[in-house]
Amino acid sequence: MTDRALAVVRAGALTTMQDRGRPGYAHLGVPRSGALDPYAAALVNRLVGNDAGAAVLETTLTGCAVRPRCGVTVAVGGAPCPVTVDGRPVAWGAAVRVGPGAVLEVGAAVRGVRSYVAFAGGVAVGPVLGSRSTDLLSGLGPAPLADGAVLPLGAPPADAAHYEGVPWRGVPREVVLGVRLGPRDDWFTDGALRTLTTCAYRVSAASNRVGLRTEGPPLERARTGELPSEGMVLGAVQVPPDGRPVVFLADHPTTGGYPVVAVVREADLAAAAQAAPGTRVRFVRAR
Amino acid sequence: MRALEVGERALLLEFDGGEETRAFHAELLRRRAAGLLPAVREVVPAARTVLLDGVADPGRLAAEAAGWEVPPLDARTGPVVEVPVRYDGPDLAEVAALWGVAPAEVGRVHTAVEYRVAFCGFAPGFGYLTGLPERYGVPRRTTPRTAVPAGSVALAGPYTGVYPRSSPGGWQLVGTTRAVLWDPAREPAALLSPGLRVRFVEEGA
Numbered sequence: 409m410t411d412r413a414l415a416v417v418r419a420g421a422l423t424t425m426q427d428r429g430r431p432g433y434a435h436l437g438v439p440r441s442g443a444l445d446p447y448a449a450a451l452v453n454r455l456v457g458n459d460a461g462a463a464v465l466e467t468t469l470t471g472c473a474v475r476p477r478c479g480v481t482v483a484v485g486g487a488p489c490p491v492t493v494d495g496r497p498v499a500w501g502a503a504v505r506v507g508p509g510a511v512l513e514v515g516a517a518v519r520g521v522r523s524y525v526a527f528a529g530g531v532a533v534g535p536v537l538g539s540r541s542t543d544l545l546s547g548l549g550p551a552p553l554a555d556g557a558v559l560p561l562g563a564p565p566a567d568a569a570h571y572e573g574v575p576w577r578g579v580p581r582e583v584v585l586g587v588r589l590g591p592r593d594d595w596f597t598d599g600a601l602r603t604l605t606t607c608a609y610r611v612s613a614a615s616n617r618v619g620l621r622t623e624g625p626p627l628e629r630a631r632t633g634e635l636p637s638e639g640m641v642l643g644a645v646q647v648p649p650d651g652r653p654v655v656f657l658a659d660h661p662t663t664g665g666y667p668v669v670a671v672v673r674e675a676d677l678a679a680a681a682q683a684a685p686g687t688r689v690r691f692v693r694a695r
Numbered sequence: 696m697r698a699l700e701v702g703e704r705a706l707l708l709e710f711d712g713g714e715e716t717r718a719f720h721a722e723l724l725r726r727r728a729a730g731l732l733p734a735v736r737e738v739v740p741a742a743r744t745v746l747l748d749g750v751a752d753p754g755r756l757a758a759e760a761a762g763w764e765v766p767p768l769d770a771r772t773g774p775v776v777e778v779p780v781r782y783d784g785p786d787l788a789e790v791a792a793l794w795g796v797a798p799a800e801v802g803r804v805h806t807a808v809e810y811r812v813a814f815c816g817f818a819p820g821f822g823y824l825t826g827l828p829e830r831y832g833v834p835r836r837t838t839p840r841t842a843v844p845a846g847s848v849a850l851a852g853p854y855t856g857v858y859p860r861s862s863p864g865g866w867q868l869v870g871t872t873r874a875v876l877w878d879p880a881r882e883p884a885a886l887l888s889p890g891l892r893v894r895f896v897e898e899g900a
Contacts, residue, residue: 435737437816640746641702
């Protein structure tokens with residue numbers, strides 16, 4: 409009898425399954441998707457002995473709770489949060505054994521936004537185009553978790569290499585995003601480019617897996633009119649008509665018609681994804 | 696051609712017109728198939744641009760691409776996909792009026808030309824098809840529909856498209872197809888991918 413599965417006790421505000429996503433299909437209109445904080449997803453996988461690309465749970469602010477039907481090694485990382493098993497506190501950021509039928513409670517994020525939960529063997533929902541990632545923009549991959557849902561788990565790795573003391577990045581109080589201007593910086597005034605790279609913005613509550621929306625001084629256009637839709641990259645800083653920059657995250661559309669004033673360094677995007685609404689964001693020119 | 700760097704690992708190639716863009720996209724695919732292109736994760740054509748994403752050295756690729764001899768697009772080469780259509784869409788009469796033909800003639804006009812998938816976007820497997828002469832361009836509906844059925848064959852601006860699944864949409868619906876536009880379990884998942892030639896064939900008239 410195959411009992412390698414877990415039941416969802418509390419889905420939380422938004423909990424999705426994520427791996428490395430679906431690169432290579434943008435020309436068909438398929439977003440890349442994948443874990444917004446790929447470093448955290450890779451580390452929790454390592455802690456339970458999985459490949460870095462195994463599917464994990466990605467929570468949003470309020471955590472989640474699951475009840476594995478079998479004994480399984482788990483690890484919770486990313487946004488720091490309290491973790492309990494059947495009500496008893498256990499370690500965050502380390503491998504923890506959960507007995508069959510016990511409830512793993514991933515609490516609300518103390519700082520940051522997204523916690524990651526890895527299970528030895530990974531979440532084994534059927535892949536779509538090679539990935540188990542939930543893509544919220546186009547609806548590909550598994551649906552977000554719902555209370556009572558049952559998710560299959562993969563076979564545990566044969567030699568569960570356990571690591572102690574993996575390095576976790578802190579969640580900074582202010583997020584600094586290195587940008588390179590372009591490709592459409594010429595659509596903005598010099599003043600707007602100075603504003604972007606000198607003024608402080610704040611993370612808007614309207615942010616999601618598609619983009620980090622900001623509040624702050626609007627960027628003034630040097631030209632009017634519409635740009636024909638063009639291909640978009642991860643980290644693109646798109647400026648909609650309201651002038652507030654939006655940083656494209658993993659579920660971003662593959663093409664778009666608002667001008668991209670700059671592009672954020674990929675290495676800085678995990679910090680963007682962990683920036684809670686209200687967090688200060690600064691864009692600095694990186695070369 | 697204008698080459699714009701996009702962050703550290705991507706390049707946006709911009710062209711004066713659609714035909715030039717299509718021709719350059721075809722050249723990119725030829726070079727990629729022949730192993731003559733450095734590793735590129737994504738090749739994303741759009742109306743007047745081609746994005747190359749996941750490139751180790753965008754500056755070098757830009758310099759290289761500037762020297763390529765790109766032949767004009769040959770309308771007779773490349774695979775052709777036939778899409779069977781019943782011209783029974785709810786906007787048939789409106790489109791017929793815009794074209795100055797009888798509703799029963801819309802299918803004849805629409806099937807008389809060959810199309811090419813210029814690019815995809817909006818939803819997985821939604822292709823923007825060019826080929827309809829300019830005088831047949833139609834505006835989007837002033838009020839988009841909240842739900843357009845999957846398989847709807849639709850027109851907007853210079854483009855023809857087929858809705859891969861039910862979704863909101865503002866295009867003028869002229870017909871329906873039983874072809875499956877998008878099936879992630881199929882290889883290839885998208886029936887219409889950029890560069891393909893497409894013919895619409897009227898059925899059950």
